[in-house]
Amino acid sequence: MLEQAATHTWIGRPVEELPTPIAVVDLDRLEANIARLAGYAREHGIALWPHAKTHKMPPVARMQLAAGAAGLTVAKVGEAEVFASHELGPLLLHYPVYGPEAWRRLADVASTTGLTVAVDSYEAAEPMAAALGAAGASAEVLVEIDVGLHRTGVAGAAAARDLAQRLDGLAGLDVAGVSCFPGHVRGPAADIERKLADVEAVLAEAVSLFTEAELRCDRVSGGCTPAMRMTHLTPSVNELRAGTYVFLDRTEVAFDAPLTLADCALRVHATVVSTAVPGRAVVDAGSKALSDAPFGGPGGEGRGAVAGHPDVTIPFTNEEHGVCDVSASEATWHVGDRVEIVPNHVCTCVNLQDVICAARAGVVEHVWTVEARGKVR
């Protein structure tokens, strides 16, 4: 409570004066990231449904919708509740929701905002439809197909058609098309192109089988940040659900030239608290501020990138210690020095923050509450 009150005094102050560790979003970079993908989607006639699990904050969702997003994607019912309570939507809940309480809460969400759900089993969809129907609500449904990540989704176009036919008669659900998550599609451009061609073959077959079976299939949802600006290579896809693009992170920009660390909108500002061990500068952002996510990109490791210091690595973190290896650094490191760390994976980093500062030209404009943090149910 005490800190919540104090955060209001941060507005208008230079970010260097903020207590650390603190996650800071640079508004110019954030706006550029939102505009870049909004422009791409507009150019290719693809509807953008940004995945709000990355930012978990209504003000950022509002910026995405103002830039032309057709709706927001969420994973969990708790996230849907947060955005619906701010009248931000329509919403696509892209997760296999299971359990009577979750279905009841989802029906409440569907009573207040347009809702689409992605499903991959009759076992989960049938009682969800019943809960929606009981509340006098309904949702559009997309049948999820596994296109290569092997995480969720039915195996192939015919299985998707078969499930859609079973769902078609259920009150409370309106079959609207198919969905996929091509999360395995990353790497060099040639690899992406090859993998997307395989994805497109499955989706095009699904559209054709749905059409033959007289099932609606005008919505085909896909996309992810690593392949975001190549989504047009899957021409069946008319909805794009990128999430990480909004802030970007060390892993994403390692794959996506010409993006660089300079495009990463969120950094954790930290202070050097110890240089007692030779070759080390220990900062006050450990795994509880950065998250323990490994670097997912090529040719590197460590727990984050220290902006402006390519010769410094973060070989490990403990809960409250970010241990920087400065043995190859040209700088001389002192207790009290400040650094900006680009996290390996921004979504898990955001989920650790209660507030995030939004700054322009180094001055705090807003202190945002991360309202959907921890909403795992």
Ligand SMILES: Cc1ncc(COP(=O)(O)O)c(C=O)c1O
């Ligand atoms: C179902 C689904 N759709 C979209 C996304 C967005 O992916 P990205 O953050 O790579 O854009 C995710 C990410 O986890 C996801 O699970």
